[in-house]
């Protein structure tokens with residue numbers, strides 16, 4: 485009788501179809517959480533108060549952290565893109581859009597294989613202009629919140645795990661997380 489593939493084999497069966505640079509199988513315990521991240525969101529982030537996918541529109545940070553910890557596994561992946569100039573906002577925006585599109589496709593693969601998941605990425609880019617706060621979200625099932633909005637210190641996490649975040653001048657690196665049960 486042939487053995488059932490384990491969850492890593494299932495993921496490896498589809499992940500190479502995507503232009504992922506690096507990936508890691510983790511547990512929530514390996515992520516660096518801090519309920520102080522919302523202070524950084526509020527003071528430093530251009531998404532804050534501008535999107536249904538980000539604070540203060542989403543639930544309080546302790547609820548977000550609990551939602552992450554309710555899953556048994558985390559899949560972390562990165563993509564890289566060469567841009568003419570990392571300071572060129574439009575060029576980086578297009579690269580980020582590609583990463584978000586790929587994240588939604590990989591999320592769908594996880595849902596197909598493992599059921600309910602939680603995907604976090606670089607922030608919702610589904611609409612040219614977010615309806616927040618004047619009208620309901622146009623795509624509540626598809627929108628992705630940022631990793632930081634869920635109380636995760638992603639740069640500290642990446643550093644601890646040895647994730648490559650510096651690929652040289654004019655190369656941007658984006659990270660997403662998929663929480664799943666297996």
Ligand code: SF4
Pocket residue numbers: 535536537608609610611612613614615616620621622623624627
């Ligand atoms: S899907 Fe559209 S309306 Fe909803 S959070 Fe994203 S940008 Fe805003």
